[in-house]
Amino acid sequence: MLLTTTSSSRRARYTIAALGVLLLASxxxxxxxxxxxxxxxxxxxxxxxxxxxxxxxxxxAESSAxxxxxAVSEAVPAPLNLNLxxxxxxxxTLPDKYKQSGxxxxxxxxxxxxxxxxxxxxxxxxxxxxDLANALxxxxxxxxxxxxxxxxxxxxxxxxxxxxxxxSSFTDTKAREESVNFVTYFEAGTSTMVLxxxxxxxxxxxxxxxxxxxxxxxxxxxxxxxxxxVDGSVVKACTDAGKPAPIAQGFPKQTDVNSALAAGRIDAxxxxxxxxxxxxxxxxxKFEKVGQDQGTAPYGVALxxxxxxxxxxxxxxxxxxxxxxxxxxxxxxxxVSSGAITTAAVNGATQ
Numbered sequence: 001m002l003l004t005t006t007s008s009s010r011r012a013r014y015t016i017a018a019l020g021v022l023l024l025a026s027x028x029x030x031x032x033x034x035x036x037x038x039x040x041x042x043x044x045x046x047x048x049x050x051x052x053x054x055x056x057x058x059x060x061a062e063s064s065a066x067x068x069x070x071a072v073s074e075a076v077p078a079p080l081n082l083n084l085x086x087x088x089x090x091x092x093t094l095p096d097k098y099k100q101s102g103x104x105x106x107x108x109x110x111x112x113x114x115x116x117x118x119x120x121x122x123x124x125x126x127x128x129x130x131d132l133a134n135a136l137x138x139x140x141x142x143x144x145x146x147x148x149x150x151x152x153x154x155x156x157x158x159x160x161x162x163x164x165x166x167x168s169s170f171t172d173t174k175a176r177e178e179s180v181n182f183v184t185y186f187e188a189g190t191s192t193m194v195l196x197x198x199x200x201x202x203x204x205x206x207x208x209x210x211x212x213x214x215x216x217x218x219x220x221x222x223x224x225x226x227x228x229x230v231d232g233s234v235v236k237a238c239t240d241a242g243k244p245a246p247i248a249q250g251f252p253k254q255t256d257v258n259s260a261l262a263a264g265r266i267d268a269x270x271x272x273x274x275x276x277x278x279x280x281x282x283x284x285x286k287f288e289k290v291g292q293d294q295g296t297a298p299y300g301v302a303l304x305x306x307x308x309x310x311x312x313x314x315x316x317x318x319x320x321x322x323x324x325x326x327x328x329x330x331x332x333x334x335x336v337s338s339g340a341i342t343t344a345a346v347n348g349a350t351q
Contacts, residue, residue, distance in 0.1 A: 076119055076282070079126045080333040081134060082326050086141035090316045094140060095307040098164075103143040106133045107163035109151035111216070111253035114278040114334045115169045128274075128334040129167035132185065135326055136301075139317040150252065152218025155179050158304050165303045165314065169272055171220050172300035174349045181311040182300025183318050184348040185327075186339045189293035190221055190232075191276035193261060194268045196288045202268050203290060208234055209243035214257045214269040217250040220297075221270035231351050232295050234270075262286060274336045281335075298341070298348050311346055318344035 091099075098104060108116045110125035117127050125146055137144035149157055154166045158180055172182040194202050202208065208225075213234070215221035220230075225248035228236040235245045249266055251257045258279060260266045271279075273293045280287050301318065303311045321327040322344060331337040 209238035
């Protein structure tokens with residue numbers, strides 16, 4: 001699908017109904033998706049880019065309609081706590097602030113399964129990013145507090161000192177690197193999601209032209225739908241083809257995007273490849289991924305520019321997780337091992 005896009009994307013019982021419940025109940029918080037081009041890193045251009053088009057989540061009635069008949073396809077994985085031993089050498093590189101407090105606050109938007117989300121009936125985020133955050137804390141000898149946050153406000157929150165870092169499916173982009181540092185830990189692309197059976201026959205990027213297409217606020221996917229200057233822009237592809245731009249619709253949470261598609265308020269949505277793949281698995285026969293993933297790019301742990309030593313410590317801890325095999329155990333647990341990397345880099349943006 002989206003045959004020629006090149007941008008980067010940016011997460012139980014996951015019935016369509018559950019997606020609707022999450023849309024209403026999970027505030028963009030605690031631990032941090034969207035199909036269309038292959039990078040789900042929420043917010044490619046700026047820390048708080050806002051949605052264009054209609055925003056807001058779906059109503060309770062729509063959520064109910066969205067989830068009334070889907071069957072559960074797969075059980076939701078259980079969180080994986082590896083109970084790792086602290087590495088005293090890496091912990092010694094931490095800034096004094098963290099050595100003294102012994103803790104770190106990690107922001108995440110828990111609406112992006114399987115990367116970060118709220119399981120049905122719980123306010124405690126789970127997912128790949130949450131398990132990785134806890135594993136990083138164990139290597140660094142720090143207690144991790146996961147704090148829910150709206151995705152499009154996380155970078156600003158880091159710079160204001162409210163959060164020490166974030167694992168929330170952030171695509172590491174050069175624009176974002178102007179505000180924060182990143183330590184890379186995963187690769188994802190952008191995928192396109194439609195209703196099962198593909199009733200609108202969406203098979204290429206230009207099939208999105210003139211149609212209502214959704215994405216989560218602050219994501220690179222929403223940029224693809226709004227900005228003709230970004231790599232892989234759907235707007236530009238439509239303009240070049242002499243067609244109208246897509247009718248971009250931004251939503252506060254990925255669960256809102258899912259419910260909007262299920263209720264027929266949008267014809268398609270764009271999100272990170274692991275998020276789209278997981279939603280298809282967990283919603284029975286309601287959703288369908290179309291086309292190929294596009295624009296593979298790295299996810300990064302978002303960190304403040306100052307103190308710079310924190311970035312160094314996190315990079316070393318992430319590399320230890322990768323080298324020790326702990327990292328792959330976590331990815332395998334969540335079914336996302338295809339996005340694994342072998343080297344954790346500092347500010348490794350590809351675009």
